[in-house]
Amino acid sequence: MTVIQITHLSYTYPNQAQEIFTDLSLSLDSSWKLALIGRNGRGKTTFLRLLAGQLGKQAAVRSDLTFAYYPCFLPKEEPAYFSLQDMDGFELWRLEKEMNRLNLSPDLLYQPFGQLSGGEQSKLLLALAFSQDGVFPLLDEPTNHLDSASRKEVAEYLKRSKSGYIVVSHDRQFLEEVSDHVLALENGEIHLYRDDFDGYQQTKDRRDQTSLDLDRKLRREIKSLENSQKQLAANAQKAESKIHAKGKIKPDHKAELRDKGFLSKRAAKVMKRSKNVARRQAKEEAAKQGLLSNIEETPALDLNFKPDYHQTLFTGRGLSLEVAGRTLFEGLNLEIANRGIVALTGPNGSGKTSFLSWLLGKDKLTCQGDWQLQSGLKISYLPQDLSLYRGDLASFAKEYCLDYENLLNQLKKLGLEREAFKQKIEEMSQGQKKRVALAKSLTEEANLYLWDEPANYLDLFNQDQLIALLKKEQPAMLLIDHDQAFINAVAQEHVCL
Structure with missing residues (x-):
């Protein structure tokens, strides 16, 4: 077991103002089969590339591991075998062994890489990532362009693997089969779940439902405070308007007018009380606003579909x-x-x-x-x-x-x-x-x-x-x-x- 220690990692791409990661700290175990998930653009590929050192050496990342990023680049014009000759630590017998485990013929190494199907290319690169001795694989979308049979082969291959890895995928079924831990990038926060993807999904659903219920309650309370503030303001305005009222004075108000400043003092008192209450309620409303959960929203999409009159x-x-x-x-x-x-x-x-x-x-x-x-x-x-x-x-x-x-x-x-x-x-x-x-x-x-x-x-x-x-x-x-x-x-x- 080796620890991947990340301490106060911050990263921003050149020419971009917004940080991808801000003061990120966590510890990962190299024996985990870790699913890295999150919305597009939240930094999953960036995280893998930072670990692999492809974006420069990061002092915030400490580990004795050598990382292998998938997919690596191979020229399409020449056979993979010739392209791999200069790779550090490349051993043909190890690669052929991993290719056989993926039901991939080693003969494909001697065909131009670009002539292989998308599935064959993906499986060859995956075999390469696991064939290097002493490396920790970082797998970025290993099932892209693979048919159902090939996805099952890759899933079985990863399940049999004795080494850990980090895998990024948007295939639910695949992640359920190949992960035992989940690292989720959610709304600028990172959550580590010591469970497989199915367990993570159940935990997340429960947490989101609890947050939604709390949000509904807080929004009702905020609305009530807003209405109360409006009523207080209306009362203060009503009291003030009496000073300027014209017309006949009601009998029950005649005694009040014996003191000419009564209405003005009363209105001032009401207004002062209203402002004090409004300030307290504003603070209470701000506090409740701060408790509102930052839940990932997925608005409904529209489709410009016009059914044809032909059946x-x-x-x-x-x-x-x-x-x-x-x-x-x-x-x-x-x-x-x-x-x-x-x-x-x-x-x-x-x-x-x-x-x-x-x-x-x-x-x-x-x-x-x-x-x-x-x-x-x-x-x-x-x-x-x-x-x-x-x-x-x-x-x-x-x-x-x-x-x-x-x-x-x-x-x-x-x-x-x-x-x-x-x-x-x-x-x-x-x-x-x-x-x-x-x-x-x-x-x-x-x-x-x-x-x-x-x-x-x-x-x-x-x-x-x-x-x-x-x-x-x-x-x-x-x-x-x-x-x-x-x-x-x-x-x-x-x-x-």
Whole structure:
């Protein structure tokens, strides 16, 4: 067991005003299988990179461990084996051993890295992280782009691991399987839970519900104090106004006027008492405001969905898809109605994304079989490749004919950080880019949605927002995703290639 000691860590990125971490102190045990969770932009990747020394040496981080950050970079033009020759401590037999544990052929080491599928690349880099002797793995989104079978393989691999690690993921099911401790970045605070992800979620739900109940009670009390202050002010004003009252004086007030200063003294007394009470109540209100919990909010999203008058938008029977003479799949039967979500699933490389490209008429693909796609449909496409979008947000909105104010509003609801609004899209993080792509699809008017891995790079809060929206709207959608929990929550039909 080795301790990772962090003492008074503060960090701010160059050219940014807001600190990512402020005076952070905690102790972590190297034997833990620690899930690091939190909203996009809260510093999860930054935390891992600080530990790995990728952002400069940090005096606040003390440990005898050598950290290995996943994913590391390998050139795509040459085989991984040649790229790894210069890596300190690289031993081929160790890497091959870990690759075999992940059901990955060592022969892939001798193919250009860029020619491997996304799943093969991910598993090779994961094997590399665990093959280095005496290192502590820092795993940043190891399940991205992995199909369901590969995710299960990686989960089993991590569960069998004798060493500890820190893992960042937004896949609930995966985190439940691979973690025994949780470090949560929540609203500028850090909470360490000595429990697995499922236990953390139950504890957090109970804590949030208690906080919500307390908040409701405090808000009622604050409202009551505000009303009381208004009433006191009204009473004081009423007393003061009697001095200037015109007209006939009521008989019961004649005695009071024998002392000409009576009304003025009485009004002054009432006003003084009102001000004293108001000051006490203001202090009490401020104290109650300070007790209000800082609970993570996830506002409801909007979808510009316009159901088409056709009951069925697409019908396909016995479909097969070919690219460059290679058959990707065959025998596909698929129907998309004008409402309802169909999930298209299958292993990496089975042709799911290519099928969306064919529907959009983008790639030189050959589709055989009987099919009909209604003409004139407005189709909104959420791509897997986020490098397609570039430029600042205003230019982006203009290029895609989006209502700029609506786009910004969707991004605010998705929790995009204020400073990111000034960045070019190509300079954003993957999570930020994903929220821009998603906001585009939510904003543009559509009869049919083609979404390719919408849950990828989104934090659990954003996923919950999407689930609530899709359950409510039930839009016409063909959905590709490898997050089984997300699919089960929103899809009415599953079609497997």
